[in-house]
Amino acid sequence: MLTFTALGPFHAWSDGVPLDLGGQRQRAVLARLLVAGGRAVPVTTLIDELWPGDPPAQALSTIQGYVSRLRRALEPGRAPREEAGVLVSAARGYALRATPDQVDAWRFEDLVQSDGDPARLWEAMDAALALWRGPALAEFSDLTWAVTEAGRLEELRLVAVERRAGAGLALGRATALVADLEAHASAYPLREEAWRLLALALYRTGRQGDALGALRRARAIWRDELGLDLTSGLQRLEGDMLAQRLEEPASPAPATSPAPVSASVAGPALRVLVADDQALVRAGMRTVLSDEPGLEPAGEAADGEEAIALARRTRPDVVLLDIQMPRLDGLAAARRILADERPPKVIVMTTFGSDDNLYAALRAGVSGFVLKTSPPEQLVAAIRAAAAGDALIDPAVTTRVIAGFAGRTDPASPPALAGLSDDRIDVLKLVARGLTNQQIARTLALPEPAVAARVTALLDHLGLIDRAQLVVAAYESGLVTPGGAIRK
16 A cells, blocks of 8 residues: 655655655655645646745756656556556646545544544544654755645644543543643643643642642743733633632543544554663563554663664664663763764653753753653653654653753853844744744744744754754753743
8 A cells, every 4th residue: 555654754655665755856746745635736836836936947857857756656567658646647737646544644634623522532633643753744844835834734733632632631531631731731831722721630630729820830921921911711711710610520431432543544653762771661661662553662772882773773763761771871872872863862761860860861952851650641642742853851850950950051061142143042032931933933923934944043053953952052041041031
């Protein structure tokens, strides 16, 4: 079966085997047709969008050559004069003929728009989120159409996260949702629905004070960032909590549930390497990965040196790395893994961990850290979020670590921020507050591609590899302070 994956690295697959789609621009032609959702894209549009403002003289023949080679890759058994059935000619251009089951992004969008009772909705959103393997269309981030589509898909992903949480609350699963909603609200602090769901989840677990505290945090962030108070909806929720007018928590869902919605667009699962010196921990992680659709073990290592060698040999998507191991500790191993070309995402695992080690891990460019004692659903959420490019850091631990180290001088820290232009400083401040490129674009009234370009420029200027490192740099320099205002 021929399938296409765009929710992560862009690939076409034949029965699970990746196809050679050629160079970057040739791959971009197929990606652009996938983004069109089966509609025809005129050749003139392809030329304008693949070479913005400066198409080569032979652009038309170049596009035709790309299409010809893509057709051979996608339909190798097609006779020379036989009409193409996948990448077809249509309306002075080309179109991709496929079904939603063949394209992960199309299947994802259908699932996000699903309706039904809470149990059915939970399964649909779970299936939708399982399709994500990383930032959508990231390898085409220099092209406006790809950035626009990636932003649209990311917004749908956040909607899926929130619809799943809403269904979970209706099913009486508030306790299991609190940790994920804490991370979601911290990562996207300007989303009203994130704070509403978090406050409700806390309230329904009997933590009324924490629920009101979450709304106070939202109010402080919005006043600091936007100069606005809570929305009327959140203010009503706050009033209902104070007056204890909210409905009682739902009873827990029964053990049985409807048959799950299939999450499958044929293609590889997220491959996860586990490195820990305790065999019992490795066995537990292996069970979690094997039982979870869309994830699979990529190997196991018992020390840092073995983890580095195995990561280079197996090329996993995510590495779960114990911070304390013999021969070479997890922190040193993380640095060496992340120094490789096109490294995997690295999540540090810790039982408790010293603040010094955790902070050093963030500075090294890890995607975050999780506790070994976290329940399986939180570990799975961490893996998927890291693969999607999000920072996975426990909010309470992060606050403590950042507060302890903010403003310290470190001889190994990036160059001073003094040489940055005002527009890059503005972006850095908002990155440090956890805003996405899309949210930064709305806040600064900029096109999203311009924000992406400034973030990339910041990483290049400071010699960093990961967005989480930008946050650390902003706190280390004193540009942003924990819980306080951004320095002008």
